[in-house]
Amino acid sequence: MLQSMNTYRQMKNCDMETCAASHLAYQPLLPTANKYLQQKWDKASYDLHREKVTSTKTTINTKPPKNYVHLSVKLKKLKLEEERKAKIDRENSMLKEKISSIMRTTGGVNSRKFYDKKSLGKEKRQVELLHITKENQMILCRLSQCKPHYNVRKWHEDWLKTLMVMDSIARYPRGRANQQKRQEQPIKKGGDCDKGQKGTAEETTHSHTSRKPSGNDENEEEGLDPAKADMK
Structure with a gap:
């Protein structure tokens, strides 16, 4: 292969037709007895090599891809x-x-068009409202059917018992302070002091007269009923 390439270069530099003694200037790689025959043999082998190179087929397909109809027409x-x-x-x-x-029609404009206002989410909201009302009714039914855990009547009875116990252990009778506050009257200011003193004197005289003994009072002091007193 290298030999044929070298011979091609030498033949290119020297034309056989113009130079008759070109075989004399040919330098083969190997020693030969006849340079002219060696040049002819090298030239023949090189031509055969070139024919093989031109006639060879590639093992790799380098052709463009096939054009399909559906891709070109679309x-x-x-x-x-x-x-x-x-x-x-x-x-x-x-x-x-x-x-x-x-x-x-001379292009009359009809702008008096009445449209019903419609909501896109009306049906969905109605369904949600029905669902919520059903759940509320169920909760109300459960609350109305459930029984109370605490008894208010029992609480009231316990409180009455505690009041009785408090009255029994108290040192002074209960409710006496409130009665004293009700009996006390506010003292008037200014020139109404004399009137207030006169009123208090009249009240004292009236109270003394009202404290006259009567039969009913005596009966009450003795702890007897008026019916029993009549019987006596």
């Missing part, structure tokens, strides 16, 4: 464009009809 894109054009044509026809109707 039917989906064409279909979308057709649908878009059909939509535009339909809208144009509707607009044309509207313009023609306006031209015929």
Whole structure:
């Protein structure tokens, strides 16, 4: 291989037709008896090598990939464009009809249109409201059916017992302070002092007269009933 390359370089430098004694200047790699024959043999082997190189086939496919029809034509894109054009044509026809109707009827404007106000979440809110009302009714039913754990009547009886115990262990009778406060009257200020003193004197005389003994009082002091006193 290297020998053939070297011979090709030497043959390129020297043309055989112009230079008749080129074989004399040829320098083979190996020692030979005839330079002319060695040059011809090297040239033949090199030509055979070049033919083999040109006729060889590659083991790796370096060709471009195959072009498929559905990739080049793109039917989906064409279909979308057709649908878009059909939509535009339909809208144009509707607009044309509207313009023609306006031209015929002098273009009257009808702005008195009444629409019912609708809520998008109305049904959902109604369902949630029904669900909440049902749960509240169930909770109310459970609360009404449950029995109380504490007895208020028993609490009242216990409190009466404690009052009795407090009265029994008290040193002074209960409620005497409140009675004394009710009996006391506020002393008036200023020039009403004399009137207050006169009123107190009159009250004292009235109280003495009211303390006259009577039959009923005597009976009460003795601890007898008036009916029994009559019987006596």
